[in-house]
Amino acid sequence: MSVLHLPVLVEKLPAREKALFERIYEIDSPPGCLVPEEEMEEWVSRKFGGLEDVKKQRIMRVTNLVTGEGALFNHLRGRRPMDGQGSEDLNSLVREYREGCPFCSPEKFAPRDSFGRIRGKYCITAANLAKYDGYHGLVISNEHHPLKFNSDMVEDYFQVASRWFSEADRHAVKEGDSEPRFPFLMWNCLWPAGSSVVHGHLQLTVTRKRHYPRVEHLRNCGINYARQHGSDYYKDLFAVHRALGLGWTEEDCSLFVSLSPVKEKETWIMMPPGPAGPEKLGRLGRTVSGVLNTLKEKTGLNSFNVAVYLPPLSENTIGWEQFPVIARIVDRGCVYRRTADFGAMELFAASVVSSDPFDTASLLKK
Numbered sequence: 001m002s003v004l005h006l007p008v009l010v011e012k013l014p015a016r017e018k019a020l021f022e023r024i025y026e027i028d029s030p031p032g033c034l035v036p037e038e039e040m041e042e043w044v045s046r047k048f049g050g051l052e053d054v055k056k057q058r059i060m061r062v063t064n065l066v067t068g069e070g071a072l073f074n075h076l077r078g079r080r081p082m083d084g085q086g087s088e089d090l091n092s093l094v095r096e097y098r099e100g101c102p103f104c105s106p107e108k109f110a111p112r113d114s115f116g117r118i119r120g121k122y123c124i125t126a127a128n129l130a131k132y133d134g135y136h137g138l139v140i141s142n143e144h145h146p147l148k149f150n151s152d153m154v155e156d157y158f159q160v161a162s163r164w165f166s167e168a169d170r171h172a173v174k175e176g177d178s179e180p181r182f183p184f185l186m187w188n189c190l191w192p193a194g195s196s197v198v199h200g201h202l203q204l205t206v207t208r209k210r211h212y213p214r215v216e217h218l219r220n221c222g223i224n225y226a227r228q229h230g231s232d233y234y235k236d237l238f239a240v241h242r243a244l245g246l247g248w249t250e251e252d253c254s255l256f257v258s259l260s261p262v263k264e265k266e267t268w269i270m271m272p273p274g275p276a277g278p279e280k281l282g283r284l285g286r287t288v289s290g291v292l293n294t295l296k297e298k299t300g301l302n303s304f305n306v307a308v309y310l311p312p313l314s315e316n317t318i319g320w321e322q323f324p325v326i327a328r329i330v331d332r333g334c335v336y337r338r339t340a341d342f343g344a345m346e347l348f349a350a351s352v353v354s355s356d357p358f359d360t361a362s363l364l365k366k
């Protein structure tokens with residue numbers, strides 16, 4: 001199965017799921033024809049594994065009508081020639097950065113938050129030196145290598161994150177800050193994902209007054225959807241993906257590989273709405289680790305972003321009752337590639353994606 005077969009797959013869906021799909025998504029398959037010059041033919045066939053696929057390219061455009069997000073899928077793009085795909089050994093490169101690594105001795109070379117440090121079994125917190133927001137901390141792994149982690153470790157990182165959010169909240173209350181506060185957890189791994197420090201670490205922020213714009217946008221889309229259709233957007237979104245074979249559950253987590261990804265292999269993990277204490281966030285961490293480790297083993301994933309959308313820290317959570325805890329995971333491509341995977345299309349128009357969500361789902365589903 002492939003995203004290119006989407007029109008046929010949607011036709012075959014049971015009536016309810018088909019109606020939900022058509023409510024949430026619009027699909028279009030514009031023809032992409034070109035004529036290679038004779039001198040190019042041999043090279044094109046060699047590079048792309050066939051001339052016909054290049055002459056008549058199949059493109060699938062998927063638009064999420066609820067959130068306004070959209071992706072253009074073309075498998076051929078994953079096969080296009082790229083510069084700088086060296087074969088250096090990533091492990092030895094990571095080792096080189098151990099020399100003088102501030103995060104290998106965080107208690108000496110990484111600042112602490114005004115409320116101190118939180119220690120876990122596999123990590124410790126620090127304050128970020130140049131802050132994004134009023135509260136901006138780090139979960140620094142005891143392990144230097146950013147790709148060496150297992151479920152126990154990521155569970156611990158996420159539990160420590162939850163404790164850090166509570167500490168930041170308590171600190172703000174003590175300081176007399178009466179604004180509502182909103183936590184955000186992110187994990188950027190290696191250079192393509194925007195991480196400047198090689199050593200394994202996650203980032204934590206707490207913002208106030210309102211959540212970050214992307215989070216608020218999604219929440220508002222969900223509220224409008226519920227008003228318009230009397231139905232839960234997140235549950236419908238998951239139902240559509242599951243019916244197509246792109247979604248599955250693991251304990252209280254609903255996972256799916258998105259049909260309108262922001263970039264390669266975007267996978268969502270949703271947990272029921274409500275506060276995310278250490279236990280719940282720890283379970284999410286285990287599931288995130290499962291996805292990342294499977295992608296590492298099966299696709300050679302070496303650079304990624306993870307973002308976790310969480311409800312407000314304050315008691316007053318009006319308007320957040322339906323909003324699930326959501327983790328979004330994206331593959332950012334090979335660390336040796338010189339071409340960035342975000343260009344003007346992604347920044348200002350729509351995401352161009354070469355991985356097929358059906359392939360990714362078949363790798364991840366247990």
Ligand SMILES: [Zn+2]
Pocket residue numbers: 097098101102103104143144199200
């Ligand atoms: Zn280190």
